[in-house]
Amino acid sequence: MLYPLLPDSTADALERGILAQWDDEQLFAASQAARATAKPFVFFEGPPTANGRPGIHHVFARTIKDLFCRHRAMQGFYVPRKAGWDTHGLPVEIEVEKELQREEAERQGVDPSEIAKLGGKQLIEQVGVAEFNRRCRESVWKYRGEWEKLSHRTAYWLDYDNPYVTYSHDFVESVWWALRTMHDKGLLTRGHKILPYCARCGTALSSHEVAQGYDEVEDPSVYVALDLLDAEGNAPATRRRILVWTTTPWTLVSNTALAVHPDLVYAELRKKTGAEWTIILAEARVPGVLGADWADRWDVVGSMKGSALAGRRYRRPLDWVPYPEQGRHEIIVPEEFVSAEDGSGVVHMAPAFGADDYAAGQRHGLAFVQPVDARGEFVEGVPEVAGQFVKKADARILEVLKERDVLWKATTFMHAYPHCWRCGTPLLYYARGSWFVRTTAVREALLQRNGLVNWNPSEVGTGRFGEWLSNNVDWAISRDRYWGTPLPVWVNDEDPAEIEVIGSYADLAARIGRPLPDDFDPHKPHIDQYTWPAKSGTGTMRRVPEVIDTWFDSGSMPFAQWHYPFENREVVAAQYPADFICEGVDQTRGWFYSLLAIATTLGDALPHNANDQAAPYRHVVVNDLVLDANGQKMSKSKGNVVNPWDVMERHGADAVRLFLVASSQVWVPRRFDENAIRETAGRFLLTFRNVYNGIFAQYANFGWQPGAADPPVAERPALDRWILSRLTRVEREVNQHLDQYDATLAARRVMQFMDDDVSKWYVRQSRARFYDVDSADNRAAFATLHEVLVVTCRLLAPFAPFITDAVHRRLTGTSVHLASYTRDQPTPVDEALETAMDDLRTLAGLAHAARDVADVKVRQPLPSMQCVVPGDATLVATLGGLLASELNVKQVEFVSSTDALVSLEAKANFRTLGKKFGKETPQVAEAVTGLPVDLLRQLAAGNPVTITVANAERLIAPEDVAIIRRASGAAVVQENGGYGVALDPTITPELRAEGLAREVISRVQRLRKESQLAVSDRITLAVAGDEELEGAVAAHRRRIADEVLAVRLLLGREVGSLFSGPGDGAMWTATQAGDVDGRPLQLALTREQS
């Protein structure tokens, strides 16, 4: 066979076969090699963590990545596609921790939750950090095979043979280099960060962990009344007190300030019973705090804005901890975050124990008091509560407050408070020593670089990401964990001010004065054995215990994947920055940020990266979530998670990929509905397949091949020239859409072309042409369809890489993935022809409607039809033959506005009228609609006319009016928007006979099909019916015989009693008795031996 048919198998089986062929040919490697010397199009792969199973949302992101990479590769770029793995971090640790819990529980014969309650840190330290990290390193690869298999199955082409791995020594060394470089620029600093912290587990929790552990609990609700002081810090003659609310009395020990909202109104009240002192709180909170009937007991004696309170001094509730020398204390500060929703509108500030408090502390230079240790207990030296867990100390603290006459009111209330998901201990918000990259120092540069990024959709760049950058705070990069890139900072144990940041393994070896051992491992705990005497002479340099944020790892991949700057400088110079990256919207604060922050702080330490340069990525496509069919987020607990393998098996990767990309813009949350896959992508692929298998290959296999005998395009029929013009247009548009990172419009464009233009119109109108072997028209049709299919395969290849490759190979003998995306010399677009065909198709629709109304089936020929189109009909008229055969009408005429069959109507063009006439537009429009025929003819001829509206003359130009021609007369008329057809439903006896003949042909063809005859089988046919029917067959005998491939046609009397008795049918291959419009019709046929 010249053109092998696609196998009649499931999409899954077909695709697996193609995958095997690709593997066999090493097609990915070949496609890379073919373009190795071309201009690069740089793609960065955001590294996934392989210790979880890949889900359908990963298929989504990977489809987008893959399709743009394929497109650029087909355009001729070299597209390096290095895989990567994110291997450090909390998810990995948690996975291993859970394993340890299970093992320990088994050993002790208890439930794992019992073990969890002991706290994470203890368990890890019990097995030892070395063993823990060894298991982390292993755990990372738990699902690596599945990731690779799924990538393979979905045709996500990526170089998995040489991936970058963030825990590798080389990668870690590059990250160290980056940190050292930042340190040299003064951008690596120490500070504090308020973190949710579990005192029992001895660890800070990530926001994701915190979110898992909210519980409804009863907590204290405490109001204290603090004395205002004068500027010198003395109590005034008349006592004035300010009311402060807190739910964490233990933090009052560390109070350094009060915050009020500058715009909020605060009231000062005095008891009606004649007390001398006053109390101050937010006016809006008076009823809430003092009771709805407060006015019975209190007089308002003053009112002031929060801004007036700012700067005032007060006396703190407890003086157990001395203030440090540095920092202001016991002062009221204005803060926007204060609300009058609850409490007193006055917020107590303990900068060591709250994120808002800490930030306010930084803004106002407040003192920092932290009398609590890592176990969550008050430190030695604090009176009354030393050694107590802070929450336990609340009771004693309340007693003391009461003794000191500071306590105003103490109750409790229920609220949701975060607890440790491991052990259930309430979390503390706690200031931990932390290392920061001073991204605030480069905020302008971050914004400037972000401004150069082409974000898709653009809102992410200006909104979500841009806003976040504008409010950027320093990036806390250290983590008190175990499995991560160790922070390469060594500190003098006798002088914390003396620090060294190590930027390479060579530097480390130089410090310790000997080569690193062969089995050197930069991870904890091994790295911590390296110490050296401090340069200052006293003390020992020891590494800080922290590891770094894994986002720092992934953000370092542009250079660390190449072990830059230790190796591959020229590779990084050629492959930095990225032209394209693509990740989910959840990466805004993740990878998108870490890439930008690291690149910006490193500046010209990277190639092409001085401060006026681009971001590390030029174009970003952001995809949104994949939801279930009901728009719900997929989650394990809901049980609505889609297994990608099941989906592949049922629909195939092509259909899934097409669906994911085409169903809506990728940055809109996507509903994953398997029925929708079947109905859209699946159906489309079936059509595509049918056009190749069912039309092209089936008939081309009778002997057509591309060749010199094919007529040149200019000599082919208009239908061919039309589809080739469409093809060129689509090729251009799809290519442009992909250049602009709009995968959705691109996919829809090709699909629509294939379905609407090729299948619904071109093939439909050309069908008969494919049967007539080796005529010029036949060759033209095949040559045209071949071209259309080949180019469509290429256009579709990035989206549906399997079926397109299968078809492309059958058509051309070569893989579509080695082809060029666009042609060098496409057929020029013929605008006029396309417009004419559009007109024609509109007319065909109207004509079908007219036949419907007339109730005459298409098989019955009709004498004539008149058509009108809004514009020039000259070119459409030349296509009239298509209309005649499509509608089975003998004569198609196009009539113009001068024709008697046409009446004219005017429709106002509001766009132009509105500009000229403003408020009077509606009146003028009404007048225009009612114009008499003679004026309409003038306008139709292109001349302006003058009309009178509201006693004023108005000049109406031809462009102000759309003239609509309407077909009229006795015929069946259908019209719409300036198009119209008038169908003559007269059926003459001759036409009637022809209709019957066609009916017979149709019946015979059906019978052939049912009898499973091959399309080329010759037959002997016998027909019997009533007089009129047989007369019709006789009149069209030749045509019938030709169409049904009958070598003999026996009619009525000629066959005698063939149909009369039982058993007579034995000599026939098939017989059928039926009726045509109530007339009996009997058919019989026999296959001729050839």
Place this chain on the structure above:
RNA sequence: GGGCCUGUAGCUCAGGUGGUUAGAGCGCACGCCUGAUAAGCGUGAGGUCAGAGGUUCAACUCCUCUCAGGCCCA
């Protein structure tokens, strides 16, 4: 509480710079075709464009607010 996104036919989605029967596919109904056939084609019915105000001769489109859903942050 803040930022961003979304809300158009039963479902999934289109609807430059505001312009007068609001479109498509699927589904549904009716019909056609029968040499793509467990295919193909046509016609039709479905919409207070989430809601309320405002700007305008004219608002799905621009502005404000409200409601619902989502994501991120606090």
